[in-house]
Amino acid sequence: MVNAEKKNPELEQNKKDGEMSLIGKVVVIGLFGGVFWSLLSYCTYVFHFTELSPNLILKPWILGDWKNKVLGQFIGIFFIGILSIGVAFLYYAFLKKFQSIWVGAGFGIVLWLLVFYVFNPIFPDIKTVAELKRNTVITTICFYILYGVFIGYSISFEQNEMKGERLAASTNE
Numbered sequence: 001m002v003n004a005e006k007k008n009p010e011l012e013q014n015k016k017d018g019e020m021s022l023i024g025k026v027v028v029i030g031l032f033g034g035v036f037w038s039l040l041s042y043c044t045y046v047f048h049f050t051e052l053s054p055n056l057i058l059k060p061w062i063l064g065d066w067k068n069k070v071l072g073q074f075i076g077i078f079f080i081g082i083l084s085i086g087v088a089f090l091y092y093a094f095l096k097k098f099q100s101i102w103v104g105a106g107f108g109i110v111l112w113l114l115v116f117y118v119f120n121p122i123f124p125d126i127k128t129v130a131e132l133k134r135n136t137v138i139t140t141i142c143f144y145i146l147y148g149v150f151i152g153y154s155i156s157f158e159q160n161e162m163k164g165e166r167l168a169a170s171t172n173e
Contacts, residue, residue, distance in 0.1 A: 026092045027085050029154045034084025037147040038077045044143075050136040052126065054080055059125050084151075087111065092159075093153050099156040101149055108148020112141055115131050 020028070038054045045053040054076035058067045067071055095103055116129050129137060 016034050022092075022158055025158045026088050026155055028153060029158070030085035030088025031081045033088065033147060033154070036079055037143055037150065038080040041140075041143050042077060050139045051133060052136060052140065053090055056123055056125060057083070060122055083137055088155060090153050092155050095152060096155050096159045098161055099153070101153060103156075104111035104149035104152025105145045106148070107152050108145040109141070111148060112144035115144075116140070 041050070041052075042054050044050045053073055055067050055072040057079050058072060058153050067075070091107060095107060116126070120126055120128065126132075
């Protein structure tokens with residue numbers, strides 16, 4: 001009787017906790033990555049390692065001087081987190097099968113090039129790369145590489161874990 005109870009999947013004690021889907025994990029990874037790395041970037045702005053702050057994302061679209069204060073910085077960090085979800089989905093769509101730190105680093109460099117060369121005209125307060133201070137260029141490249149590695153490796157890891165779980169489940173049946 002005891003063995004029959006352990007194998008019955010309908011019993012409450014035998015049900016697994018509902019795990020988050022891979023898409024849900026991509027959303028969480030993107031949000032956390034954007035908030036975490038832009039918060040660290042704000043710290044580098046406060047300590048004058050870079051000229052650029054997270055509120056830069058607000059400047060083209062929102063009026064008012066409040067966006068240059070601390071509230072504007074934190075709202076900018078929040079919006080970067082939301083935008084980062086889309087970036088995480090881009091990685092998921094095209095690069096999830098690669099489990100390499102170098103793919104994530106390359107992804108970060110491509111993002112940096114997009115922001116500082118392609119999207120530069122959208123942001124009126126960003127100088128061209130040639131006009132930026134060396135500390136700003138080096139710091140931002142490093143942050144984008146770290147961000148790319150975080151997003152890339154986290155998504156690839158979750159993809160491989162889920163694939164491994166599915167494989168293990170199919171061999172147990």
